[in-house]
Amino acid sequence: MSDFPPTVLPLLTEETALNALRRTWQPVANAAAVPPGGVMGYTLLNTELVIARFADGSLLAADVACPHKGARLSAGCIRDGQLMCPYHGWRFNAEGDCLSIPSLLEPNADKLALSHLRTYEVRQRYGFIWVKLVASRHGLPAVPEFEDERWTYLMGPPMKFAAGWRREVENYLDMSHFAFAHSATLGQAADPRIPDMKITLHEDGFQMDAPFPALQSTHEMPGKLQSTHHRRQRCHLPNFTTIRQSFPDGDERVLVHVPSPNTGESCTVFWSLAISPGFRGPPPEQQIEFAVRVLDEDRQMCELQIPREVPLNPSRGGWGVLVMPGDTLATTFQKQFRRWLTAGATV
Numbered sequence: 001m002s003d004f005p006p007t008v009l010p011l012l013t014e015e016t017a018l019n020a021l022r023r024t025w026q027p028v029a030n031a032a033a034v035p036p037g038g039v040m041g042y043t044l045l046n047t048e049l050v051i052a053r054f055a056d057g058s059l060l061a062a063d064v065a066c067p068h069k070g071a072r073l074s075a076g077c078i079r080d081g082q083l084m085c086p087y088h089g090w091r092f093n094a095e096g097d098c099l100s101i102p103s104l105l106e107p108n109a110d111k112l113a114l115s116h117l118r119t120y121e122v123r124q125r126y127g128f129i130w131v132k133l134v135a136s137r138h139g140l141p142a143v144p145e146f147e148d149e150r151w152t153y154l155m156g157p158p159m160k161f162a163a164g165w166r167r168e169v170e171n172y173l174d175m176s177h178f179a180f181a182h183s184a185t186l187g188q189a190a191d192p193r194i195p196d197m198k199i200t201l202h203e204d205g206f207q208m209d210a211p212f213p214a215l216q217s218t219h220e221m222p223g224k225l226q227s228t229h230h231r232r233q234r235c236h237l238p239n240f241t242t243i244r245q246s247f248p249d250g251d252e253r254v255l256v257h258v259p260s261p262n263t264g265e266s267c268t269v270f271w272s273l274a275i276s277p278g279f280r281g282p283p284p285e286q287q288i289e290f291a292v293r294v295l296d297e298d299r300q301m302c303e304l305q306i307p308r309e310v311p312l313n314p315s316r317g318g319w320g321v322l323v324m325p326g327d328t329l330a331t332t333f334q335k336q337f338r339r340w341l342t343a344g345a346t347v
Contacts, residue, residue, distance in 0.1 A: 012312040012341055014264050018045055020341055021238055023136035026260045027128040027270040028061070030155050034129060039083065041074030043262045044131055049120070050074045051129060052083050058094040061122035061131045066090060067098070067115045092117055126256060127155045127272055141204075141236040145254045145274040152275040154284050158268050159295055161259065163302035164309025165239055165267040166337070168259040171298050172241060173208075173233065173329035199332055205235040206332055212245070224251075224281035225290060235333060237340045252276040255291075265308040269295065310334070 028042040028051055039052045041064055048064040050073040060083065064072050071087035078084070082091040082099055091100040096117030104111070121132040126146045132138065145151050161168055197210035212231040224247065232244040239261075245253045254274045259267040273287060282290065 012338065014309070014312065016341060017312060018261070018264065019134075021045055021261060022133040024138045024238060025123075025130040025132050025140050026239075027258050027268075028131050028260065029129045030158060030270070031124050031127050031129055032155065034059075037078045039074060039076055039078060041072060042131075045133060045261050046263055047133060048072075049131065050076075050083070051122070051131075052078065052094075054078060054083075054094050055081055059122045059124065059129060060092075060094045060096065060117075061120045061129075062092075062096050062117040067117065068101075073117075090115065095119065127153065128258075128270055141234075141240055141242075143242060143254065143256060143274075145252075145276075146256065146272070148274075150277045151254075152277075152279070152284055154273045154275070154288055156271040156273065156288055156291060156295075158270050159292075159299060160262075160266070160268050161299050161302055162266055162308065163299075163305065164265050165259040165261040166310040166334075167302045167305055167308065168267055168269060168298070169235070169239055169241065169333060170310060170330040171302050172257055172259075173235070173333055174326065175210075175212075175329075197328065199328070201336070205237045206336055207235075208233040208329055208332075225287070233329070235336075237337060249280060250276075251279045251281065253279070253287075269299075271295070312338070 022045055026044055028044055028049065029040060034040055034051055034053045036053050036055050036057060039050065042049050042051055050060070050062055050064045052060045052073075054060070055078070062073070064074050066073055066085040066087065068085065068090055069087055071085055073083060073085055073092075075086045076084050077086070079091070082093055084091050089100075089102045090098060092098055096119040098112045098115035098117070101108075101111065101115070121135065123130050125140055126143060130140065146153060197208050200207045200209075209230070209232050212229050214226065214228040227247065229248070230246040232246070234242045234244075236242075239259055241257045243253075243255045243257070245255075253276070255271065256273075257269065257271045259269045261267050271291070273291065275284065275287070281287070
């Protein structure tokens with residue numbers, strides 16, 4: 001049985017999806033991982049980047065290869081306020097201008113101009129460094145709790161997945177796998193049947209509201225994080241998701257979760273957590289440790305799935321075929337993502 005026969009939908013390609021994501025902001029690092037003087041490499045949508053922060057706090061995102069001999073600038077360092085190539089010492093500023101070529105006997109403006117790095121838009125927000133590969137009007141969603149000083153704001157360690165970003169989003173939206181994939185953390189006693197949920201469509205994605213049942217692991221005592229609460233899950237297309245957990249005692253948690261595509265079949269999950277003032281539950285460090293355990297269980301499950309990325313077009317093992325009640329959110333995501341792509345994504 002197919003809810004979405006392939007003959008009804010236009011065929012989409014992975015290159016179409018990747019090109020659309022190049023016009024969106026994607027996280028490339030936790031901000032704290034690149035302090036002043038810090039240099040690192042990151043692969044975003046098959047593009048190898050160097051990310052550097054200068055002494056004044058300004059950021060650079062550029063193609064990783066030095067224009068001279070292709071040495072990876074991510075292996076370089078900040079020297080005298082400039083990014084220095086590790087091979088021949090060429091130096092660049094935060095705008096990507098080449099300021100110095102040590103082997104030149106005298107300054108040569110033409111050669112310096114030809115040696116400019118290809119740079120990309122880069123910014124810092126919500127504790128992450130974000131890069132946009134192709135100029136567009138796409139902006140970041142507002143998450144006021146992450147900019148409210150009254151809330152406790154925690155950064156999680158990024159986690160690499162040997163699976164596509166859509167696999168990871170589907171997993172994050174799915175609640176019917178808890179009793180199986182998360183039996184050690186969330187609850188072997190969890191009911192795989194999903195309670196009634198309200199789904200609201202938005203221009204930039206969708207929102208789910210549902211009561212979340214109490215869960216109980218057989219390996220540890222149940223706690224606040226496994227207790228019943230109201231769950232509001234918001235997906236801002238293409239891949240920025242938040243979960244707001246509202247507990248009966250008035251406490252709240254808001255999670256930000258973004259799988260940043262490295263390649264068509266791999267991603268790095270960047271995530272963070274905001275806790276309401278006076279939260280009556282596990283201390284922050286325990287909440288992070290618990291979330292890491294849950295996320296690693298998700299990683300293992302995503303990496304078991306074939307193919308590594310969810311096909312864009314309806315198929316067995318993908319979406320739109322053999323649809324079950326627990327697939328409601330995943331199916332909504334795939335349909336809305338297709339709509340976003342066919343509507344021109346972001347310009």
